[in-house]
Amino acid sequence: MVDKADVFIDGGYFAKVRQQLGVYKVDFAKFSDLLCGSMERLFTFYYDCPPFQSDPPTSEEKTRKANFDKFVYSLKMFPRFQVRLGKLSRVDSQCEKCGLQTTSYRQKRVDNLLTVDLTRAIWKDNIHKAILVTGDSDFVPAVEEANRAQILTHVYYLKSANTTIHDELYTACSERTEITKQLLEKAQI
Numbered sequence: 001m002v003d004k005a006d007v008f009i010d011g012g013y014f015a016k017v018r019q020q021l022g023v024y025k026v027d028f029a030k031f032s033d034l035l036c037g038s039m040e041r042l043f044t045f046y047y048d049c050p051p052f053q054s055d056p057p058t059s060e061e062k063t064r065k066a067n068f069d070k071f072v073y074s075l076k077m078f079p080r081f082q083v084r085l086g087k088l089s090r091v092d093s094q095c096e097k098c099g100l101q102t103t104s105y106r107q108k109r110v111d112n113l114l115t116v117d118l119t120r121a122i123w124k125d126n127i128h129k130a131i132l133v134t135g136d137s138d139f140v141p142a143v144e145e146a147n148r149a150q151i152l153t154h155v156y157y158l159k160s161a162n163t164t165i166h167d168e169l170y171t172a173c174s175e176r177t178e179i180t181k182q183l184l185e186k187a188q189i
Contacts, residue, residue, distance in 0.1 A: 003128040004039060004040045004041075004042045004126060004128055005035075005040070005127055005128065005129040005130070005131055006041075006043050006044070006129075006130055007032040007041060007044040007045070007133070008044075008047070008114055008117065008118055008130065008132045008133070008134070009044065009047065009134075010110070010134035010136065011046055011048030012049070012110070013134050013163070014133050016158075017133075017179055017184075018184065020162060021158070021179070021181045022181065023184035023185055023188060025189040026184060026189065027187050027188065028044065028075055028081070029078040029081070031184070031187035032044040034186055034187055035154075035156060036129075036131065039128065041080065042127055043080045043081070043121075043125070044080060045082050045114070046081065046084070047085075047086070047110045047114050048083075048086070049085060050085060051064040051088065052090055072085070082117075084113040084114070084117065086109035086112075086113060087107075088107060089106050089107075090103060091103070111136060111138040115138070115141070118130055118142040122142075122145060122146045122149045129152040129153070130146050130154070131154045131155075131156065132153065132156070132173070133179075134155070134157070135158075135163065135169065136166060137166035137168040137169050140168045140172045143155075144172055147174060152174050152175060153173040153174050154173060154174065154176070154177065155169060155170065155177075156178075157170070158178060
């Protein structure tokens with residue numbers, strides 16, 4: 001009997017990793033299969049948020065959304081891929097020191113979706129390993145639950161100035177591998 005694995009990719013995190021390593025075009029199915037090694041990949045779950053759109057959206061926002069929709073569609077065409085989308089919220093604030101208005105965007109629901117899917121996979125999918133591509137400590141409780149269920153947890157991460165892995169997630173996972181440019185190049189389109 002072949003051991004099975006599920007792959008969980010935090011899209012925002014993985015985009016930063018690809019940008020920092022200078023490898024932009026990745027075949028996500030090939031990448032997922034590389035991470036699984038000799039194990040059968042049961043499913044890959046990809047998490048992200050559509051780009052923010054004003055009401056009414058600008059032409060630039062419409063273009064970004066159309067490109068995102070094409071990307072999501074291409075992911076859905078891969079066998080055993082599931083795309084889970086959260087929401088992007090706009091946060092306007094004022095700098096206390098200089099008084100300038102700033103705008104930032106925050107993902108909502110993405111971490112919850114990944115946590116729910118990982119926990120469900122532990123108990124329902126009959127997997128032997130959960131492979132995560134993320135650096136967020138929000139997933140530690142789900143990783144700890146997988147460990148209690150005797151499911152191996154393997155995190156792939158990049159440790160750099162702009163992209164990191166939280167220490168709690170690093171220590172909670174049973175296996176850890178830093179993502180390299182060479183790994184991404186093996187999965188290039």
